[in-house]
Amino acid sequence: MAKKAAKMVLNGLFGLFVCFAIGYAVCMRVWPEETAAFVGYRFYTVVTGSMEPTIPTTSVVLTRCLKEGETPQPGQILTFKADRLGEEIVLTHYLREVKPDETGRVRFYTQGENADRYDDYATYREDLIGTYVLHIPYLGKIQAFLISSNALSMFVIVGLILAVYKLMLKNMDLTEQLQAAQLRPGVAGPAGPETEPVPRAKKRERRHARPKRKKGPAVQEASRSVRLHGAALERVTPGTVRFSGEVENTGDAPLEALLLEVRLLDGHGRQVGTGEVLLAGGALEPAGRRAFSAEWKADPLAASYAVKVRREPQPAAECAAVG
Known part of the structure; x- marks a missing residue:
């Protein structure tokens, strides 16, 4: 129980993480500035070796966004925007010095780890994005593939x-x-009289309108009635089913040569096979019952049945089955 609970917790946490990551990626795609301001952090992929070995190429860098009025100090690693031949790029370099330039504006002098002089970019406070927090090596390759x-x-x-x-x-x-x-009795129950499908509301109306009857699926045969008792469909082998039960004559006259036409149905009510049972033993007297049993080859999906009873011209000597 404890292992199951721990597994559920871990699965839940992982699901939350995945949802957060997807939500963050979508929001950064649609509202990058607003999302970064709300979360306070941004991710960037390092595409050059200017900060190796401290930050390897293809690493993903986590940057904490600078707050309003916050000024970074020399020695920190900054992520900032720069103008390279008219194209805006984002760099992550060391901050080496902060001092006014010849115009009096405070300039931030940056430098790559492998460079022997300051960057040529003129970087000011409005160009700064944030300070370096950590990096994940090689994750940039995965990120580049995911957006391809x-x-x-x-x-x-x-x-x-x-x-x-x-x-x-x-x-x-x-x-x-x-x-x-194994299609045991009670598992594969009777589907009832063979009728056309009707809407659920009409079925309820008919159920409440019809008089109460004894238990068991009643099946009409001409002007006489018969009823099945204990009818069950069970699996004998993977490819064979047995249909058995009792037939009761609920009419007021003897019945001879009764034939049970059985339709085998799957779980969705679709027909997947048929079978026939000729009731042996001579005429079935009023209120009398007679057992029957037959086996057929059947589809493995056969899960229930529907039965129709009719008269044969000649009585049968024994139960017959057609798979």
Whole structure:
């Protein structure tokens, strides 16, 4: 129990982390500045070796955004914006010195770890993004792949494979459950008289309107009635089912040569097989009962049945079955 609870907690935490990561990525894509201001941190990928070995190439750097009025100190590693030939880029370098330039503005002098002089970029307070917190080596390669078109194609293919695999597992589980149940009485019950499908509301109306009857599925045969008692469908072998029970004559005249036409149905009510039982033993007297039993080859998905009773021209000498 404790292991199961711990596993549930870990799965929950992992799910929350994944949801947060996806939400953060989406928000940074749509509202980058607002999201960074709210969270207070941003991620950047290092694409050059200017800070090696301290920060290897393809590392992902976590930067804490500077607060309003906050001034970094020399010796810290900064993430800042720079103008390179008219193109705005983002760099992560050491802050070496803070002093006014020739115009009197406070300038932040930065330098790469492997450089022998300060950067040529003129960096001011409005160019600063934040201070370095930590880095994760090589995560940038994964990040670069995830935002590429190849990743999108791969996700679509993997999603389709997982969907097909899940559907196959569902079908296999259904088949195994039906086989494991062995279609014992009470598991595969009667589907009732053979009728056309009707809406659920009309079924309720008919159920309340019809008079109460004895237990057991009543099946009409011409002007006479018969009733099945203890009818059950059970699995004998993976490919064979047995249908057994008793037939009662609820009419006021003897019945001869009764034929039970059985439709085998799957869990969704679709027909997956048929069978017939000729009731042996001569005429069935009023209020009399007679046992029957027959076996047929059947689809593994057969889970229930529907029965129709009719008269045969000649009485049968024994029970017959057609698989």
